[in-house]
Amino acid sequence: MGSLSTLEKLGILADAAKYDASCASSGTAKKNSLGGKGIGSTEGMGICHAYAPDGRCISLLKILLTNHCIFDCHYCINRKSSNVRRARFTPQEVADLTISFYRRNYIEGLFLSSGIIRSSNFTMEQMVECARILREDMDFRGYIHLKTIPEADPELVHQAGLLADRVSINVELPTDSGLTRLAPDKDARQIEGAMGNVKSDIVEMKDAKKRFKHAPRFAPAGQSTQMIVGADSASDADIVGKASRLYDGFKLRRVYYSAFSPIPDASAVLPLKRPPLIREHRLYQSDWLMRFYGYQAREVMQATDQDGNLPLDIDPKLAWALKFRDQFPLDVNRAPREMLLRVPGLGVTAVKRILAARRHKKLRLEDVGRVTVSISKVRPFIVAADWRPTHLTDRADLRSLLAPKQEQLELFAS
Amino acid sequence: MNAVRREYEAIKASDAYYTVSMLEPDDFAFWRGKARQLVQCGIPPDKVSWTEPGSSGDLFAGAGTQLPVPPAEAAPIRGSKRFLALARNAVLHSDPQRFALLYALLWRLQSNPRIMEDKTDPQVRQAEELDKNVRRDSHKMHAFVRFRRVERDDGSEHYVAWFEPDHHIVRANAGFFKRRFANMQWSILTPKGCIHWDGKTMRESPPAERGDAPGSDPVEALWRKYYASIFNPARLKVGAMMSEMPKKYWKNMPEAELIPDLIAGAQARESRMVDAGALDFGNRPDTLAGVNAAIQQCRQCPIGCNATQAVMGEGEASSCHDVTAKLMIIGEQPGDQEDVAGRPFVGPAGQVLDKYLAQAGIDRTRVYCTNAVKHFKFRPRGKQRIHQTPTAKEIDTCRWWLESERAIVKPRVILALGASAARGVLGKTVSVSQVRGQSMPLDDGSELWVTVHPSYLLRLEGGVKSEQERLFAADLTEVKRRLDALVRNG
Structure with a gap:
C-alpha cells in the first residue's frame, strides 16, 4: 500500500467517508488568526464552500484516516469482509492536506473519521494526534470535527474534545436489535455511555469557563450523532422517539439521518434499493419541528400513519394539521406565536414578521401573502381581517388540494 | 425663526430639484451625511436624485444645484438601529435606485419611527430584499473565492484569487479574509476593485481583469x-x-x-x-394463467397496490387455453372501467378501438389485447379516479410481464397504442408521430407498429380530430394489410 500516491489515497479515503451526512461547520466559538502564527477563523455561521451534484454542502475536508477496519458492520462499505481498496494516511499527511486546502479557501476545516486499525485506542490516538498537529504545530484556528470511537479510552475522547470544535459518536441504527444484527461488533450501551461522558465533559467545561477566563474550551460546537435510515425495519415513529431521547439525554446539537444508499460490494442482508431520500427528508423536517417549532416527539408521532411512518407525499407539519383540524383556523391577528408556528406554510421567519407587523395594523390576507412563500398552503388554516376559510378547513379532500403534485417526487424516477 | 421657516416652506413648495453624486458606489458614511442634510432641510424624496460614479446621471436633475445648508436649530435626525444596520448593507447593492429608496425610508422614519417593524410595507420589503441579496452575495464570496498560489521572485508565497461579485461588496468583506488569512499574503481581484493583504496592511487597487490572476494551481x-x-x-x-x-x-x-x-x-x-441486486421477479411463468396469478401479487413498483386488481391481457380462447394470436395490441394501462371489470379495453377508449378495428376488417376476438402497465394508476378527485400517466420507471418494471406474455402468445405483429405502449416493447421512448405507419423489426422475429392511443382521439375536437381519426384508421388498415401478407406467405 505504500506505493499509493497522495492523490490515490485521497480518492479512496474521501470515497469511504461520503456516507457520513454531517458537514456542518457552524455554531462554534468565534476565533480568528489575528495575532497568531497560523491561519483560520470561525465566525459562528458555517460556510459551504461547494455543493456536490448530490445537493450536499461541502464545508469540511471529510476523510477517513484509514479505511482498514477490524469490524464487520453490514451497512458499512469499509467492513472487514468488503473488497474495497484500502489506504491509510499518516496524521501529518492529513494535517498538511487540510492546510493546503484551507489556504486556497476550499474548506472550513477537517472532519476526520477512521476505520478501526489494531485497536480502538490506537486508532483514536492517531486521530487525536492529527488534531494536535493542526492545533499546536500549525496553530490552525479553523473548524475540526472528530468522529470519536465509543470503544476507546474515555481519556482519549476527552483529549479529542479539547482539540476539536465538535465531536460525534454515531448511534448507527435506531434500534438496539438492528445494531445487534447489522453491527455485531458494536454495543449500544457502550455507545450511549461514551455519549454520556462527552455530555458531562461539555457541561463541566462550560461551567468552568464561566468561572475561569482561561479554562480550556471543550467541543464548543457540541456533539452530534448519525442514524442510518432504511437499513433495518425501524419505523419513523421509532426513529423520532430515539432522536428525541438522544436530544434530551445527551444534549446533542444535531441528529443526522442518513438514507441507506446502495454500496458497492454490499452485504447480502441489506436492501439494495434507491436510497429512501424522501423519507430521510421527512425525518429532517420532523427534526426541525422538534428543534425550532416547539413540537414534542409524541406530537410528531401523532402525524405518522398506522404503520408508524410519516406520509411521504406531504410534510409532517401539514400531516399533523390535517389530523388536528379542530385547532384551526387560527386568527393571524390574535393567535400566540407557538400556535402560529403550527400553521402549515408559516415558517419561523414568517411568524416573526407577522408578530411584528400586527402591532401596526390589522393584517389582511394579502399582508400575510407578502411575508410568506405560498399563501395557498396557508389559507385554509388562518383567519385574517378580510378572510375566513369557512368550509375549506373541513373539506375531506383538503389533503389532495395541498399535497404537492406527484411528478415532483418522481423527478428522477426514470 | 419665522424667516427661517418661511425660507424652508419656500423650498418645499418650489420646483427646486437636487442631485447628489456619490463618489464611491459603496460609501455608506457619505450617503448618511447627505441624507441627514437633506432631511434637515425638509427636502422630500421626490425632489432628490442620487447618481453613482460612472452613471450618466438623472435626465431630469437640475445639474449642479447646491444642497441648502440646514438651519442651525434643525431637529436631530432619527434613524432606528435596525434601519442603520440594514442601510449600511443595502447601500452595497448594485441597484441604482438603492440610495433613493433608503432616503425615502429615512424620510418616512421621521414621522413614523417604527416603520421598519411593518414587514408588510412595500418599501420596507424592498429594502430588506436588497439587504438579503447583499448578504447572500457576501456569503457566496466567503465561500467561492478560490486562491491560487504564486511563488514570488524572493521565494515568498502569494495567494491570488479572481472573483466576480454581483454587488459592491469587496471592500466591506476585506475584514473577513484578513481575520481568516492573517498570516498569509493574498490578493482578491475583482471587476469592482481589488484588495491586497501583505500580512500587516490592507491595500486597495482599481478593478482588474481575469487575466491578471494566475491560471492554475497544482493543488x-x-x-x-x-x-x-x-x-x-x-x-x-x-x-x-x-x-x-x-x-x-x-x-x-x-x-x-x-x-x-x-x-x-x-x-x-x-x-x-x-x-x-436487481428486482427479483422469480422465474418467468410459462402460461398466461401463471402470469395472471403473478401480476395480482406484484408489488415491484409503487402503483402495484393501487387499484382494484391487475388487469391481464386477453384474446382468442384465453379463458382456458393459452393462445397464439397473430396480432397483439398493447395499450398503456387499464382505465377506470377496465380496473373494475378486470378486462382490457372495455371502457370508452376500448369502444373507439373496437369501431376502428371493425372498419379495418380486424376481428377483435382473434387479437390478443393487453397493456404495457398492468395496474391502473390514478389520482383521487372526490369520487372520481383521474388517470395518471405511468412513469418510465413503472413501464420498465412492468416490461417483465409484457415480455412474459409476448413469449407465450408469440404474435407476428405487435401494434403499440401510444408512447407508453411503445416503451413497454422497445424499452426506450420514441415519438409516435415519427415512427407511426412503418414496421420496426423486433429481436424475436416479430415486428412492431406504433400508432396513437384511442383515448387521444377522444380528447380532440374539430378539424384536428377528424384528421387524427383518418390517420388512425389508415394505420390500422396498414396493419391489416401487413397481417394478410404474412398469412399469404405462410
Missing part, C-alpha cells in the same frame, strides 16, 4: 479528486446543488468543470449498483 488536482470522490452518485439532486451554487459561479471554481460528467456518470453508476 487543484487534489481538490478535484476530493470533490469527485465525496459525491454520492446514489443521491443525485442537481436542483439542490444549482440553487445553492448557481452556474454563474462555476467558471471561477476549479471543481465545477467536473459537474456535467459526474451527473452523467451518476445515473449509470447507480443503476449498476441497483442491478447487482
Whole structure:
C-alpha cells in the first residue's frame, strides 16, 4: 500500500467517508488568526464552500484516516469482509492536506473519521494526534470535527474534545436489535455511555469557563450523532422517539439521518434499493419541528400513519394539521406565536414578521401573502381581517388540494 | 425663526430639484451625511436624485444645484438601529435606485419611527430584499473565492484569487479574509476593485481583469479528486446543488468543470449498483394463467397496490387455453372501467378501438389485447379516479410481464397504442408521430407498429380530430394489410 500516491489515497479515503451526512461547520466559538502564527477563523455561521451534484454542502475536508477496519458492520462499505481498496494516511499527511486546502479557501476545516486499525485506542490516538498537529504545530484556528470511537479510552475522547470544535459518536441504527444484527461488533450501551461522558465533559467545561477566563474550551460546537435510515425495519415513529431521547439525554446539537444508499460490494442482508431520500427528508423536517417549532416527539408521532411512518407525499407539519383540524383556523391577528408556528406554510421567519407587523395594523390576507412563500398552503388554516376559510378547513379532500403534485417526487424516477 | 421657516416652506413648495453624486458606489458614511442634510432641510424624496460614479446621471436633475445648508436649530435626525444596520448593507447593492429608496425610508422614519417593524410595507420589503441579496452575495464570496498560489521572485508565497461579485461588496468583506488569512499574503481581484493583504496592511487597487490572476494551481488536482470522490452518485439532486451554487459561479471554481460528467456518470453508476441486486421477479411463468396469478401479487413498483386488481391481457380462447394470436395490441394501462371489470379495453377508449378495428376488417376476438402497465394508476378527485400517466420507471418494471406474455402468445405483429405502449416493447421512448405507419423489426422475429392511443382521439375536437381519426384508421388498415401478407406467405 505504500506505493499509493497522495492523490490515490485521497480518492479512496474521501470515497469511504461520503456516507457520513454531517458537514456542518457552524455554531462554534468565534476565533480568528489575528495575532497568531497560523491561519483560520470561525465566525459562528458555517460556510459551504461547494455543493456536490448530490445537493450536499461541502464545508469540511471529510476523510477517513484509514479505511482498514477490524469490524464487520453490514451497512458499512469499509467492513472487514468488503473488497474495497484500502489506504491509510499518516496524521501529518492529513494535517498538511487540510492546510493546503484551507489556504486556497476550499474548506472550513477537517472532519476526520477512521476505520478501526489494531485497536480502538490506537486508532483514536492517531486521530487525536492529527488534531494536535493542526492545533499546536500549525496553530490552525479553523473548524475540526472528530468522529470519536465509543470503544476507546474515555481519556482519549476527552483529549479529542479539547482539540476539536465538535465531536460525534454515531448511534448507527435506531434500534438496539438492528445494531445487534447489522453491527455485531458494536454495543449500544457502550455507545450511549461514551455519549454520556462527552455530555458531562461539555457541561463541566462550560461551567468552568464561566468561572475561569482561561479554562480550556471543550467541543464548543457540541456533539452530534448519525442514524442510518432504511437499513433495518425501524419505523419513523421509532426513529423520532430515539432522536428525541438522544436530544434530551445527551444534549446533542444535531441528529443526522442518513438514507441507506446502495454500496458497492454490499452485504447480502441489506436492501439494495434507491436510497429512501424522501423519507430521510421527512425525518429532517420532523427534526426541525422538534428543534425550532416547539413540537414534542409524541406530537410528531401523532402525524405518522398506522404503520408508524410519516406520509411521504406531504410534510409532517401539514400531516399533523390535517389530523388536528379542530385547532384551526387560527386568527393571524390574535393567535400566540407557538400556535402560529403550527400553521402549515408559516415558517419561523414568517411568524416573526407577522408578530411584528400586527402591532401596526390589522393584517389582511394579502399582508400575510407578502411575508410568506405560498399563501395557498396557508389559507385554509388562518383567519385574517378580510378572510375566513369557512368550509375549506373541513373539506375531506383538503389533503389532495395541498399535497404537492406527484411528478415532483418522481423527478428522477426514470 | 419665522424667516427661517418661511425660507424652508419656500423650498418645499418650489420646483427646486437636487442631485447628489456619490463618489464611491459603496460609501455608506457619505450617503448618511447627505441624507441627514437633506432631511434637515425638509427636502422630500421626490425632489432628490442620487447618481453613482460612472452613471450618466438623472435626465431630469437640475445639474449642479447646491444642497441648502440646514438651519442651525434643525431637529436631530432619527434613524432606528435596525434601519442603520440594514442601510449600511443595502447601500452595497448594485441597484441604482438603492440610495433613493433608503432616503425615502429615512424620510418616512421621521414621522413614523417604527416603520421598519411593518414587514408588510412595500418599501420596507424592498429594502430588506436588497439587504438579503447583499448578504447572500457576501456569503457566496466567503465561500467561492478560490486562491491560487504564486511563488514570488524572493521565494515568498502569494495567494491570488479572481472573483466576480454581483454587488459592491469587496471592500466591506476585506475584514473577513484578513481575520481568516492573517498570516498569509493574498490578493482578491475583482471587476469592482481589488484588495491586497501583505500580512500587516490592507491595500486597495482599481478593478482588474481575469487575466491578471494566475491560471492554475497544482493543488487543484487534489481538490478535484476530493470533490469527485465525496459525491454520492446514489443521491443525485442537481436542483439542490444549482440553487445553492448557481452556474454563474462555476467558471471561477476549479471543481465545477467536473459537474456535467459526474451527473452523467451518476445515473449509470447507480443503476449498476441497483442491478447487482436487481428486482427479483422469480422465474418467468410459462402460461398466461401463471402470469395472471403473478401480476395480482406484484408489488415491484409503487402503483402495484393501487387499484382494484391487475388487469391481464386477453384474446382468442384465453379463458382456458393459452393462445397464439397473430396480432397483439398493447395499450398503456387499464382505465377506470377496465380496473373494475378486470378486462382490457372495455371502457370508452376500448369502444373507439373496437369501431376502428371493425372498419379495418380486424376481428377483435382473434387479437390478443393487453397493456404495457398492468395496474391502473390514478389520482383521487372526490369520487372520481383521474388517470395518471405511468412513469418510465413503472413501464420498465412492468416490461417483465409484457415480455412474459409476448413469449407465450408469440404474435407476428405487435401494434403499440401510444408512447407508453411503445416503451413497454422497445424499452426506450420514441415519438409516435415519427415512427407511426412503418414496421420496426423486433429481436424475436416479430415486428412492431406504433400508432396513437384511442383515448387521444377522444380528447380532440374539430378539424384536428377528424384528421387524427383518418390517420388512425389508415394505420390500422396498414396493419391489416401487413397481417394478410404474412398469412399469404405462410
